[in-house]
Amino acid sequence: MKAVFIDANPTLADVAERLHRATDIPLKVNRQADITPDQIPAVMGDADILIVDHTNVPTDIARQCPGLKHVVFLGTGARSYMNPEELAELDIEVHIIKGYGDTAVAECAFALMWASAKGFAAMDRGMRAGNWLRTDGVQLTGKTIGLIGFGGIAAEMARLASGCGMEVLAWNRSPKSHQGVKFVELDELLARSHVISLHLLLNDETRGFISAERIAKMRPGVILINTARGAVINEQAMIDALKTKQIGHAGLDVFDIEPLPANHPLTKIENVTLSAHSAFRTPEASDNLIEASLNHCRRIAGQK
Structure with a gap:
């Protein structure tokens, strides 16, 4: 053998x-x-x-x-x-x-959340181009994070978010419980969360799970984090929502097509922080x- x-x-x-x-x-x-x-x-x-x-x-x-x-x-x-x-x-x-890599991926999602909330990537790009770009950030302490899908990575993300003073909501396709986490219906999570972090496995049921209809139910200006699989989001619906600021910022480690093609629309939108599928590395x-x-x-x- x-x-x-x-x-x-x-x-x-x-x-x-x-x-x-x-x-x-x-x-x-x-x-x-x-x-x-x-x-x-x-x-x-x-x-x-x-x-x-x-x-x-x-x-x-x-x-x-x-x-x-x-x-x-x-x-x-x-x-x-x-x-x-x-x-x-x-x-x-x-x-x-x-x-x-539960801890490694959760730490990446956590880092993308903070980078998205503070606008570090846009300021970095601007300063390298010779511009002094100062942006207003989002204070995350006291805010609500919603975890969609709850396995080992989400449990680690809950630990990290709780540690910085965030309320943690979660939705899972099968019933679960976890200390310090409130499990709610999906529509409630979408409406209440200042940050939404995706932790779904990709299968026929979850492909395109974050649809235009579900994005419309999110809190305006929500921060969307994806370290799961690119295809769990309807990419065009996300791009449209980023342009209208329904999604205030997206922190993305995964994409429909990888490597992300040159000149992809996501590379041209300012309110996106991109990571090259490296959460587990x-x-x-x-x-x-x-x-x-x-x-x-x-x-x-x-x-x-």
Whole structure:
């Protein structure tokens, strides 16, 4: 049994090679982070396990990998890169990794909230261009944050927000409770929250969840934070709302198309702070992520 990490960037490649044990199944680390799907079969050879970070794995490509029985996706959003049901029909099981970067992602969402509230990105851009741009910020202490979707990342975000004196509301598709968090109906959360932070998994039910209709129900001037998946927001509806200031500011780490294309409309709107899908990128989260992927391989291989 063999595994291939198909699209390792330099950081994750180094981590994988450091954490791989001599007693583990053989692991090939492909340091070609920009590999294309059509190149996967040649790199995979007859390996049984594909570890993938960010490369699409179309079903017809998986079919060309004769030994492939398991795909370990480095994260929770596998559906953005492959069709697990179609792969299951080929007897290929998809494994995901949860919780590896809850604190890292929450800290990014928290930072985007503060940067959005204070206008740091716009002032930085202006000052670099020789302009002295002074803006009025939003005082977050005493304000209300609404968390849409409540898992490990949202729980960490609740801890951070509570610590700075914010009231924390949350809505989740299934009933939950958490100390210091008030769970409310979605419409109440939309209407009351000064800040809305998205923590939804992407699936057929959540695609486009933040629609024009739901944006219209938000408090005017709301700060919208997204570190989940770009497609949970109707992007055009968000852009329209940013232009009218229904959304006062958006802090975004994820997008419909990644990397974000040059001259994308979001790059031309002042009341947006952009981050390059890097919320999880800390040494601690990287170690957690790769160790979890190797543990999947160990379990598959019948090792402890």
